Amino acid sequence: MPVLDEVLFVVLALLAVGGAVMVFRFDSMARATYALLTALLCVGGEVLLLGLDYLGVVIVLMMTIEMALMAVFMVMYMMNPAGLVPMSMVHNPRLALAVAGTVFAALTVGAVLAPWPVGRARQPVDPTRELGRALMGPQMLTMMTLGMALFATIVVSVVLATPRGRYQRFGDDLRSRPADDPLPAGTRR
Amino acid sequence: MDDPAPWWGALVLPAALLLAAVAAAGFGAVLTGAAEQGPGGGARAVGGRALAPLREGLRLLGRPPRRTTAADRLLGRLGVALVPVAAVLAAAVLPWGTRPLADPGVGIVWFNAMEALAWAAVWLAGWAPNSALSLIGGYRFLAQGLAYELPHMLAVTTAGLGAGSLRVSEVVDAQRGLWFAVWMPAAFAVYLLSALAMAFWGPFDHPLGQDLAGGAAVELAGVDRLVFLGGRWLLLVVTAGFAVPLFLGGGHGPLLPDGLWTSLKTAAVLALLLVARRALPTLRMDRYLEPAWTVLVPLALLQALVVAVVVLN
Numbered sequence: 001m002p003v004l005d006e007v008l009f010v011v012l013a014l015l016a017v018g019g020a021v022m023v024f025r026f027d028s029m030a031r032a033t034y035a036l037l038t039a040l041l042c043v044g045g046e047v048l049l050l051g052l053d054y055l056g057v058v059i060v061l062m063m064t065i066e067m068a069l070m071a072v073f074m075v076m077y078m079m080n081p082a083g084l085v086p087m088s089m090v091h092n093p094r095l096a097l098a099v100a101g102t103v104f105a106a107l108t109v110g111a112v113l114a115p116w117p118v119g120r121a122r123q124p125v126d127p128t129r130e131l132g133r134a135l136m137g138p139q140m141l142t143m144m145t146l147g148m149a150l151f152a153t154i155v156v157s158v159v160l161a162t163p164r165g166r167y168q169r170f171g172d173d174l175r176s177r178p179a180d181d182p183l184p185a186g187t188r189r
Numbered sequence: 190m191d192d193p194a195p196w197w198g199a200l201v202l203p204a205a206l207l208l209a210a211v212a213a214a215g216f217g218a219v220l221t222g223a224a225e226q227g228p229g230g231g232a233r234a235v236g237g238r239a240l241a242p243l244r245e246g247l248r249l250l251g252r253p254p255r256r257t258t259a260a261d262r263l264l265g266r267l268g269v270a271l272v273p274v275a276a277v278l279a280a281a282v283l284p285w286g287t288r289p290l291a292d293p294g295v296g297i298v299w300f301n302a303m304e305a306l307a308w309a310a311v312w313l314a315g316w317a318p319n320s321a322l323s324l325i326g327g328y329r330f331l332a333q334g335l336a337y338e339l340p341h342m343l344a345v346t347t348a349g350l351g352a353g354s355l356r357v358s359e360v361v362d363a364q365r366g367l368w369f370a371v372w373m374p375a376a377f378a379v380y381l382l383s384a385l386a387m388a389f390w391g392p393f394d395h396p397l398g399q400d401l402a403g404g405a406a407v408e409l410a411g412v413d414r415l416v417f418l419g420g421r422w423l424l425l426v427v428t429a430g431f432a433v434p435l436f437l438g439g440g441h442g443p444l445l446p447d448g449l450w451t452s453l454k455t456a457a458v459l460a461l462l463l464v465a466r467r468a469l470p471t472l473r474m475d476r477y478l479e480p481a482w483t484v485l486v487p488l489a490l491l492q493a494l495v496v497a498v499v500v501l502n
Contacts, residue, residue, distance in 0.1 A: 030264055030316055037309070053295045054355075061302035065338065068309040072331060183475050 016042035027086040037067040210422035214242035255410040268313025272420030279303035296357035315405035326404025330396035336481040341383030343489035361439030370436040375492040388425035391466030
């Protein structure tokens with residue numbers, strides 16, 4: 001079984017890197033997005049191999065939804081109809097390559113030189129719980145503050161971005177009903 | 190449901206799903222026939238209507254696929270094939286008969302992840318042929334996903350919360366006494382709605398709407414069309430089937446064996462979803478999006494809160 005796991009690990013790792021490379025080689029935004037999804041699904045598979053079932057499946061779930069939506073936005077920003085006109089995924093390649101190469105080298109050196117624990121540790125009964133405790137336990141306050149800050153950012157950016165607020169919908173005295181909406185749909189409030 | 194199903198279960202599962210899908214499609218065709226031409230004369234006519242989807246499937250096998258200009262064939266193939274593949278993978282955690290094929294500790298999340306694959310698949314299938322109508326259909330399904338996915342996740346999580354586990358067999362065992370559908374009616378209703386939306390079926394078939402001449406599937410012909418539309422039937426069967434372990438007590442029931450109860454309950458949910466299609470008109474997504482976020486999400490959250498309080502007690 002360990003041999004099979006190792007083979008699977010290498011195959012998934014190669015597929016992930018291959019998918020990531022193809023993101024910059026494809027000339028179609030849809031293909032680039034789904035190449036990225038392939039890479040991320042392989043990463044999810046690696047996390048599953050580590051025994052972190054919950055995290056692995058959640059990565060698959062979140063990344064699939066995220067990429068499905070991102071494809072739409074990226075096609076939109078490419079400003080060509082439906083993203084079908086060939087385009088290049090590469091901008092300012094020299095600087096980008098230098099930055100990416102440096103980061104990759106730094107991460108690799110870190111991974112090789114880090115003092116990893118020697119020998120095989122006992123597999124915890126519920127690795128997800130252990131990981132959650134290790135990550136969140138001492139830093140609960142930080143995590144909760146971070147969560148609130150992220151949520152507030154989302155709300156604020158939506159409020160700032162929307163051109164229509166309650167005064168546009170309900171009039172200057174907020175009394176006009178039903179609301180003046182461009183699409184008279186839904187709950188009709 | 191302690192020991193896992195044997196290895197040949199992996200071979201039987203797709204076949205059993207296919208059989209259920211053909212039966213469901215036949216029943217749907219009988220309902221459609223009765224609605225469009227009046228209740229048919231005699232068992233022979235009804236039988237003919239029930240076999241119509243099978244005949245149509247065989248006919249599609251013999252038709253050549255359609256090629257469009259500058260289509261992205263790789264992504265198109267991927268999108269079409271992903272629909273049935275996602276359905277079968279989701280069914281791996283479905284307790285069919287008495288045991289699920291696989292019973293991981295995160296079964297519910299697995300099921301959810303596989304349905305998300307189907308979400309991406311419909312957009313791919315709509316985008317790939319380089320055709321305006323199918324593209325609009327694909328985009329419609331993404332908007333639909335934005336509307337149904339969040340209430341759906343909350344409903345599914347509520348069932349896991351009630352059982353205190355994401356393992357499907359433990360969710361079933363938690364309903365030994367009382368079905369979750371009884372004390373989580375809101376979550377059950379939201380689940381049924383999103384099951385329809387997920388299989389873009391019934392009131393949620395706007396992505397494949399007649400106003401788009403078939404929407405995301407308009408350029409699909411031959412085997413591609415068979416795989417895509419057949420995969421949609423598989424999705425419908427699997428999502429209907431998953432309502433049974435989540436909310437309807439799985440195989441628990443008096444007198445009859447577990448497997449029979451599971452089949453009966455699945456058939457009942459499927460029949461309900463099929464009748465819903467005849468009873469409800471197609472829903473435009475912008476009409477569903479607002480109630481989904483302003484009514485269904487708060488409702489599902491409230492239901493989760495109630496369940497959490499009960500469980501904590």
